[in-house]
Amino acid sequence: MPGLFPRRSNLFGTVVVAASLGAVGFASIGLGAVVVGETRRVDLGQKAAPGIDSIKSQYKRPATIPFPKENPYTPEKAALGKKLYFDTRLSVSMAQSCASCHSPGFGWGDGLAVGVGHGMAKLGRHSPTIVNAAWGAIFMWDGRLATLEEQALGPIEAAGEMNMPLDKLMDRLASINEYKPLFAAAFPGEGMNAKTLAKAIATYERTVVSERAPFDAWIEGNEKAISEEAKRGFAVFNGKAMCSACHEGWNFTNDGFQDIGLPSKDIGRGEFVPGVVKMQHAFKTPGLREIERRSPYMHDGSLDTLEAVVEHYDHGGIDRPSRSDLMKPLGLSAQEKADLVAFMKTLTSNLSPTAVPVIPR
Amino acid sequence: MHKTITFALVILTGLSAGALAANQMVYQKGRVFSSESVSIKKGDALTFVNDDSIPHNLMSATKGSEFNLGSQAPGTSTDVTFKEAGDIQVICAIHPRMKMMVKVTD
Incomplete structure (x- = not known):
C-alpha cells in the first residue's frame, strides 16, 4: 500500500505555467505528463432540497451481506x-x-x-x-x-x-x-x-452485522419507533449539521478520510499520501451503528460521550490547512445538540449475545 | 470570431488550447465518477466537474502522471491535460470508492 503513493510528492511539481485566456477560461502548459488548469466556477443550477422521504430512502438496510467473489461465504x-x-x-x-x-x-x-x-x-x-x-x-x-x-x-x-x-x-x-x-x-x-x-x-x-435498531423500524414506516426528538435530530444530522456528508447511508459512513480538527499529532492517512494536504491528520470516517455502546469516541478515544462529540463538531475543531472544508462552526442550539444525541441513540440494536466458541485443542 | 481567437492564441503561444476545445466531462455527483473509464488522445484535456454537494480531492499516483487537484469545491471544474500515452488511474483521495481510468492514446 505505501508504494501506491509517491513518498515525496511532485504532484504539482510537473505543472509549470497556467496561461490565462481571460474570460474564456484557462489553458495550461507544462513539461510534465499531466497539466492541471485553473479551477473555474460552474453553474449547477438551483437544486431543491430533498424531502424527508427521499432522505429516508437512502438509509434502508441491505437485505444481504456482500462477500467477495475471491472469498465467498461458506x-x-x-x-x-x-x-x-x-x-x-x-x-x-x-x-x-x-x-x-x-x-x-x-x-x-x-x-x-x-x-x-x-x-x-x-x-x-x-x-x-x-x-x-x-x-x-x-x-x-x-x-x-x-x-x-x-x-x-x-x-x-x-x-x-x-x-x-x-x-x-x-x-x-x-x-x-x-x-x-x-x-x-x-x-x-x-x-x-x-x-x-x-x-x-x-x-x-x-457475518458480524448490526441488528435491527429502532431507527430501522422508523425508516421502514413505523412512526412510533423513535421519539420526536430523535426525528428532529435526524433532520439536523442531514441538514444544518451536515453529518451525513460523511456519515452517509445505512451504515453511516462513506469510508472517506477527513481531518476533523482534533488536536492530535498523528497524521493518519497523511503517512500514505504525503503530498496531499487534505490527507494530513485525516482518518477514516467510522460508521455509527451501535455508537452508544462504543465510547470513548474518535480515532484517539479523546472524547468520552456523544455529547462531547457533538460539541466538537459544533465548534469545528482546529482550523489548519488539512482540516476538511466541511468542518466549520455550526451554531447548533442546545436543543439541536440534544436532538442529535437522541437520534444517534436510535442506532443501538438489541444485539443478541455472541457465544464464545469452543477452541480447538 | 471565437475560432479565430482560438487559432491566434494557439499560433501565438504554440500550445494546445485545452480549455477551449470541447473537452470530455467527468462528473462526481453522489461520490461516483460518471465514467469508470475514459479514452482520450494524447494532448487532450478532461474537465473534472464537482457537481456533488461536498468537496472532492482528485489525484493520480500513476507513475509519471502524478497530479493532485487539492480540495475541489462543489460547483467548480478543473481541466486536466494528459500529454503522455498510457493508462492513468484517477482517484479521489477522500473517497476510496471513487476510482476511474483515463486511457490516453497516441
Whole structure:
C-alpha cells in the first residue's frame, strides 16, 4: 500500500505555467505528463432540497451481506473463522485474541480510549469496531489495508499488537490437532496457511452485522419507533449539521478520510499520501451503528460521550490547512445538540449475545 | 470570431488550447465518477466537474502522471491535460470508492 503513493510528492511539481485566456477560461502548459488548469466556477443550477422521504430512502438496510467473489461465504469457513477470532494462541503471548480488542461485549471494540497491544502496552489509536466490516471499502483508521483479508493478518503480525510472525503461527496451529479437519472442511485442497487463515477470519468478521435498531423500524414506516426528538435530530444530522456528508447511508459512513480538527499529532492517512494536504491528520470516517455502546469516541478515544462529540463538531475543531472544508462552526442550539444525541441513540440494536466458541485443542 | 481567437492564441503561444476545445466531462455527483473509464488522445484535456454537494480531492499516483487537484469545491471544474500515452488511474483521495481510468492514446 505505501508504494501506491509517491513518498515525496511532485504532484504539482510537473505543472509549470497556467496561461490565462481571460474570460474564456484557462489553458495550461507544462513539461510534465499531466497539466492541471485553473479551477473555474460552474453553474449547477438551483437544486431543491430533498424531502424527508427521499432522505429516508437512502438509509434502508441491505437485505444481504456482500462477500467477495475471491472469498465467498461458506458455513465451514465462518465457523473456523470464529474459532480463530476468539483463539488467544494467535498472539505470541497466547494471551490476546482478535476479540480482546474487538469484543462483542463492547460493540465489537474494547471500551478503551486506545487499544492495548503486546505486553499490555498502549497503542496509538482507538480500537475500531468490526461491526459491518463486510461493507468496508478500505481498512484501518489510516486506510493502509485494502481488504478485510489483509486486515485480519495485520494486527496478528504487528510487533506492537499480537506480535506473531505468520510462519510461526501456522506451525503453532498445525500442532493443534483439532484445527486440521476444520481447515480441511473449510478449504478443501488448500490446506492450512496464512491465506486460508485470513480468509476464514474475514468470512467470520463479515457475518458480524448490526441488528435491527429502532431507527430501522422508523425508516421502514413505523412512526412510533423513535421519539420526536430523535426525528428532529435526524433532520439536523442531514441538514444544518451536515453529518451525513460523511456519515452517509445505512451504515453511516462513506469510508472517506477527513481531518476533523482534533488536536492530535498523528497524521493518519497523511503517512500514505504525503503530498496531499487534505490527507494530513485525516482518518477514516467510522460508521455509527451501535455508537452508544462504543465510547470513548474518535480515532484517539479523546472524547468520552456523544455529547462531547457533538460539541466538537459544533465548534469545528482546529482550523489548519488539512482540516476538511466541511468542518466549520455550526451554531447548533442546545436543543439541536440534544436532538442529535437522541437520534444517534436510535442506532443501538438489541444485539443478541455472541457465544464464545469452543477452541480447538 | 471565437475560432479565430482560438487559432491566434494557439499560433501565438504554440500550445494546445485545452480549455477551449470541447473537452470530455467527468462528473462526481453522489461520490461516483460518471465514467469508470475514459479514452482520450494524447494532448487532450478532461474537465473534472464537482457537481456533488461536498468537496472532492482528485489525484493520480500513476507513475509519471502524478497530479493532485487539492480540495475541489462543489460547483467548480478543473481541466486536466494528459500529454503522455498510457493508462492513468484517477482517484479521489477522500473517497476510496471513487476510482476511474483515463486511457490516453497516441
